[in-house]
Every structure is written in C-alpha cells, then in structure tokens.
Amino acid sequence: MAATHGDEFKRDAVRNALTSGLTRRQVASDLWVGLSTLGKWIRAISDEAKVPDRDADLLRENEPGRHH
Template sequence: MADRQSDEFKRDAVRIALTSGLTRRQVASDLRIGLSTINKWVKALSEEASADDPDQDLLRENERLRRENRILQEEREVLEKATVFFAGQKR
C-alpha cells in the first residue's frame, strides 16, 4: 500500500526539485519517494503554479545557473589539482 503524502509535502518536494540545484533523482532519493512520483508532482504543480506565478521564468533561470555554477566549480577543482600535479613534475 502506497503512503499518501500531504499537499504541503508535495509542494516542498517540488520546490526543492526546482530550486536546489540537485537532480530530481537525488531529491527523490533524499525524500524516499520514486523518481516518477517527483516528476509527476513537478509536472502537476508546475502547471498549477504557472497560472499563479509570473516568476516561473526566474525559477527556471535560477535552476539553470545553479547547475552551471556547480559544473564550473567542479572544473575549477580539477584544474587546481592538475596544476599542483604538473608543478610537482617539473622538479
């Protein structure tokens, strides 16, 4: 028998999925719900919110920028490690 989640839990899960910068798979795992469940909630609540929330474009842009920022930080860490490695090879 499936657990029934409250509307507040669903709204919070969707908010986290859309604004945290985590993948939906990570959010679903953290909240102990299925990936298809979180996708269904995001679709349903996003459609509902799009009619009510004129800032939806800002939320999407924020999500994209968080993802881009995370990738750039990871790339910088790799380059820093490579710099240390190659600096040690010259000696």
C-alpha cells in the same frame, strides 16, 4: 501499501527539486519517493502555478537524460 503524501509535502518536494541544485533523482531519493512520482508532482504543481520562465528552465535542466 503506497504512502500518501500531503499537499504541503509535495510542494516542499517540488520546491527542493527546483531550487536546491540537486538532481530530481537525488531529491526523490532523499525524500524516499519514486523519481516518476516527483516528476508528476512537479508537472502538476508547475501547471497550477504557471511556473516562471526561470523555474521552467530549471525543470528542463533537471529532466532525466540531460547532462550539464
């Protein structure tokens, strides 16, 4: 059975993914959620919040397949 995470958990996960300096993969692993799940949360919450340009840049930098 899949785990159900509350909105606060999801917001915290997205905040960590955007500001911690870790990759999405690292954040997802630390939180025991799938990478694709974290990506869905980031897209959903970013769309709701109309992500500032600086955070949108961070989102793009952390996309799978992008190397720094």
